[in-house]
Amino acid sequence: MQIFPAIVATCVCVVGIFASGEWRGLKQEMAGYNGGGVSYVMNLAWTAVSWQVFFIGSLGLIFEASSLFSNVIGTVSLPIIPILAVMLFHDKMDGVKVVSMLLAIWGFCSYVYQHYLDSSKLRTAIRNADAISDC
Known part of the structure; x- marks a missing residue:
């Protein structure tokens, strides 16, 4: 593969x-x-x-885990690579690198927020199901 x-x-x-x-x-x-x-x-x-x-x-x-989680880890590594290139190879930080880092960070934050929303919905559904079964 x-x-x-x-x-x-x-x-x-x-x-x-x-x-x-x-x-x-x-x-x-x-x-x-x-x-x-x-x-x-x-x-x-x-x-x-x-x-x-x-x-x-x-x-x-x-x-x-899942292909989505693997993609998230790949996306998180995107802003790390230019930072390491600047530190280790004394590469110049230009606008394209800054924009790509911001987009990668935005994508990761969106993933975390969506995961939080899904988890909240699941907890609410479980609580409602427990409340209904208690009645």
């Missing part, structure tokens, strides 16, 4: 790199990286490993 989409995505990316001719510039890009070539390759490798761990964890959440 996870391996096939990852293989397809990898193949599409490799075909895209070779079709566009960008593979010729990879050596220059690696040489121009601040930490050097080894740091560049390590960054790419650990990014790939991190994404795989994230997706396998998402699948675990789907199997153990």
